[in-house]
Amino acid sequence: MNQKVLLLFSACFFIWVLSACTEVPVPTATPVTFSPTPAVKDSRVPSNSSANSVVTTRASDPTSGENLFINLGCNACHSIGEDKIIGPGLKGVFERAQTRSNMSSEDYLTQSIKYPGEYLVEGYDNLMPTTYSDLPESDLKDIISYLKTLD
């Protein structure tokens, strides 16, 4: 008698397991929508976010420019006063840059650093190295913002 009950229970259990295994999954009530964010710069962060401005429009930094001026050896040839070393003293260079050509001061200074042979300051030879032409844009901006302070 006991064995029959046990057998019955096992049979029920077996059937229950089978039915559990073959159970058709019920689809979830709310389908998951996939909306990928396009990998375009700036699109993710609102323009007024400070995190964004750090990445894209970092303000130029005259202190970093001063360090670059020393580390890149500009000071070997340029005083920051009026004294001539090998190149002209750079006091007031941002102001006088406007009178050097019909470019803006920024453009003239960019050219002077990247392509020094393009415009030779009167009385000076073409002695400035051309190696600064591959300076990163941000370094160039920092240097120019530093030169701007030499008034």
Ligand code: HEC
């Ligand atoms: C080996 C010497 C030498 C080094 C190093 C040098 N320069 Fe010059 N630089 C000159 C000479 C010489 C001139 C003038 C001739 C000319 O216009 O290219 C000049 C001209 C300039 C001018 C134009 C000045 C004016 O009155 O119009 C700027 C600006 C300038 N240099 C910036 C720099 C900066 C910034 C660095 C470093 C990244 C640098 N120079 C490194 C020699 C040098």
